Amino acid sequence: MKINIVTLGCSKNTVDSENIAGHLTAAHHTVYFDRQQNDCDLVIVNTCGFIGDAKEESVNTLLKQIQDKQNFNRRHAHDGKRRTLYAVGCLVERYRQELQAEMPEVDGWYGAHQWETIVQNALVASNMFEPFTAQRTLSTPRHYAYLKIAEGCNRSCSYCAIPLIRGRHISRPIEELIEEAKKLVQGGVKELILIAQDTTYYGLDLYGRRRLGDLLEQLATQSGAEWIRLHYTYPTSFPVDAIEAMQRHPNICNYIDIPLQHINSRILGSMQRGIDRQGTLSLIQMFREKLPDVSIRTTLIVGYPGETDQDFEELKQFVREARFDRMGCFAYSPEEGTPAEKLGDPIPQEEKERRVAELMSIQEEISLEKNQARVGRTFRVIIDRHEGDYYIGRTEYDSPEIDDEVLIPASTPLHIGQFYPVRITQALEHDLIASLI
Numbered sequence: 001m002k003i004n005i006v007t008l009g010c011s012k013n014t015v016d017s018e019n020i021a022g023h024l025t026a027a028h029h030t031v032y033f034d035r036q037q038n039d040c041d042l043v044i045v046n047t048c049g050f051i052g053d054a055k056e057e058s059v060n061t062l063l064k065q066i067q068d069k070q071n072f073n074r075r076h077a078h079d080g081k082r083r084t085l086y087a088v089g090c091l092v093e094r095y096r097q098e099l100q101a102e103m104p105e106v107d108g109w110y111g112a113h114q115w116e117t118i119v120q121n122a123l124v125a126s127n128m129f130e131p132f133t134a135q136r137t138l139s140t141p142r143h144y145a146y147l148k149i150a151e152g153c154n155r156s157c158s159y160c161a162i163p164l165i166r167g168r169h170i171s172r173p174i175e176e177l178i179e180e181a182k183k184l185v186q187g188g189v190k191e192l193i194l195i196a197q198d199t200t201y202y203g204l205d206l207y208g209r210r211r212l213g214d215l216l217e218q219l220a221t222q223s224g225a226e227w228i229r230l231h232y233t234y235p236t237s238f239p240v241d242a243i244e245a246m247q248r249h250p251n252i253c254n255y256i257d258i259p260l261q262h263i264n265s266r267i268l269g270s271m272q273r274g275i276d277r278q279g280t281l282s283l284i285q286m287f288r289e290k291l292p293d294v295s296i297r298t299t300l301i302v303g304y305p306g307e308t309d310q311d312f313e314e315l316k317q318f319v320r321e322a323r324f325d326r327m328g329c330f331a332y333s334p335e336e337g338t339p340a341e342k343l344g345d346p347i348p349q350e351e352k353e354r355r356v357a358e359l360m361s362i363q364e365e366i367s368l369e370k371n372q373a374r375v376g377r378t379f380r381v382i383i384d385r386h387e388g389d390y391y392i393g394r395t396e397y398d399s400p401e402i403d404d405e406v407l408i409p410a411s412t413p414l415h416i417g418q419f420y421p422v423r424i425t426q427a428l429e430h431d432l433i434a435s436l437i
Contacts, residue, residue, distance in 0.1 A: 001041040004032045006065070007139065008058050009048025011195050011231070013089060014139060015148045016115055017046045020088075021137035023119040033139040038068060042084045044118065047091035049165060052333035058091045066105045084108070088115050090165045094336075112165055135183060141384060143417030144191035144227075144400055145184045149177055149215065153197035154205075155234065157261075158272045158340040159304065159332065162197055169198065171206040174215055181223035190382060190417060191227040192219065193399065198234045200242070213241030220249035226419070227382070229399055231257040235283055236274035243290050253396040254291055258283075259299040263318040264311045267304055272339065284322055295397035297326035302359060303352030304332045305343035312355055319362050325370060326403050327363045329356045364429050371404070371427035378423050378437060381406050383414050393420070393434075406432045 003024055007017040021031040032040065043065050047058035065085055072083045086108040092099065093111040100109055110117055138145055153162050154169040181192055194215075196202065203211030219228050228251055230242070235258060246252045262268050265276040275283075287294050300319075302312065319327065331352035334345045381393035384400060390407040391414045398404045408414070408422060414436075422434035 001029045002032070002039060003029050003042045003044065004034060004037045004040040005044045005046065005139075006035050006061060007033065007046045008061060009046070009050060009054055009090065011146045011193070012148055012151075012197070013046050013048060015136070015146050015195070016089070016112075017044075018136040018139055020044065020046075020115050020118060021139070022135050025137050027119075031137060038072070040083065041081070042086065043069070044086045044088060046115075047087055047089040049090035049092075049094045049161065051330065051335070055091055058089075062087055062099075062103060062106065066103060069105065086110060086118060088112075088118065093165045094161065113167070135187075138187075138189075140400070141417065142188045143382065143384075144193060145189045146193045146195050147177065147181055147184070148172075148195050149199060149202050150196035154201060155198060155274075156272050156339075158270060158343075159301065159335065159338055161335040161338055164337050166197060169196075169201050169205055171202050171204070171211075173206065174203075174211065174218060177215065178218055178222055181219055181225065185224040188417065190225065190419075191229060191400075192223065192225045193229045193231055194219075195231045197232065199230060199232050200234045200238055210237070210239045212239050213245050216242055216245040216252055217249070220245065220252050226251055227253050227396060229253045229255050229396075231399065233258045235260060235280060238283060240286070243287065246291060246294075254294045255297070255397055255399065256287060256291075256294060257297045257399065261299070261301045262304065262307075262311075262315060264307075264314050267307055267311055270306060270340070270343070271301075271304065295325040296322075297328075297399070297403065298324050299328040299330065300359065301330050301332050302355040303347040305340060305346055307332075307347065316359060316362060319359060319366070323366050323370070324363065325397060326367075327360075328402070329359050329363075331356050367404070368427065368429045371429070371432055374424045374432060375427050376424065378421055379406070379434075380419055381408075381422050381434070382419050383408075383416050385416060386410060386414075393422070404430050404432060406434050408434050408436060412436055 005017045005021055007013050024031050045062055045065055048054040069083045069085050084107045087106050088110040090112050092109050096109050150169055150171045152167040152169045200212055202215060233256060260280055261271060263277050263280060268276055287296060334341045379395045381395055383391050383393045385392050389410055391410055393406045393408060414420060421437040423437055424432050424434050426433035
């Protein structure tokens with residue numbers, strides 16, 4: 001069969017889709033990761049159910065795929081070809097019955113932990129009845145890949161439905177992760193991006209203690225990866241040995257992705273984050289003392305129930321003073337079944353969106369200032385793609401798809417996935433322009 005996998009949501013979903021694709025490819029099917037692909041026998045939509053906007057995107061994508069399926073079947077009425085449509089992932093895990101009632105045109109519904117069933121069905125369809133081992137088929141450019149080190153989450157953040165969807169935290173053994181990392185590097189991957197719902201919790205369930213530092217140490221020395229990047233860390237009980245591993249190994253990027261969500265202690269307490277204002281400030285100070293060149297990326301939530309104008313002013317001042325290298329911001333949306341749902345949603349949506357815009361405006365100024373400070377400096381960049389008149393690359397301080405990029409005039413041919421030294425010549429709010437050295 002020709003199979004198209006449409007992936008929505010976070011990088012954890014990306015890995016799930018790549019695992020599905022690897023098994024389907026091993027079963028002799030042809031797999032695409034292309035929303036525009038319109039000549040497939042089966043379409044699999046990997047849905048997201050994290051926040052309101054993500055759920056809306058998932059529903060709209062399914063509706064579009066239903067329409068495409070109907071059009072496909074009409075076009076092929078003469079030859080008997082029929083398209084099948086499956087929905088998998090987080091949205092299905094949460095709202096399977098409601099979705100089935102509203103979208104009977106979808107042929108199969110699979111929850112967040114049921115993608116293996118799709119694979120088993122494909123094996124039967126291909127007359128492959130014996131178990132086999134399949135390597136992931138990457139949907140990312142072949143020079144970087146996400147390494148999912150754990151599934152689920154044991155945190156109790158009041159606004160978050162992930163534990164309801166994905167279940168308890170389950171760490172993958174270090175040996176298994178090292179083996180996967182080596183295979184990825186042997187396949188051409190230069191950059192490994194560590195992900196989980198909470199990477200800093202890694203190992204506690206499996207080994208009785210946090211072992212993110214040990215994992216980083218072994219990946220740095222055994223995987224062969226030129227860059228190792230840390231995502232989805234959590235501020236409470238942050239494992240300092242992970243920072244010490246970053247200090248020791250130059251192939252671990254000076255980069256920390258740590259969603260802080262807020263700075264007001266009362267709001268953090270209501271969010272059940274397990275940390276207060278002073279703890280947050282101390283953590284940021286520790287990062288910058290131990291890693292003076294570190295790039296810190298965070299996300300914040302505005303409009304949480306009970307956030308007053310004064311609380312928001314405190315958050316704004318925090319952003320001005322913390323001077324994050326990268327920052328995202330979300331408007332709070334109540335999620336069914338979470339503790340925060342009982343608090344209601346008293347802040348109007350327009351006000352929440354105004355606060356998002358105001359906070360991001362402050363961050364844009366900071367981002368421009370930090371980028372301007374890089375003009376004249378030299379950096380090592382990896383080339384992600386060729387676009388128009390430029391090659392698009394990144395420094396170790398930026399993660400793919402979400403952070404700043406380096407634009408290099410395409411006057412000299414460069415190779416995608418290779419590293420090059422460049423000098424920064426111009427700074428924009430979210431990008432840098434550079435010349436090849």
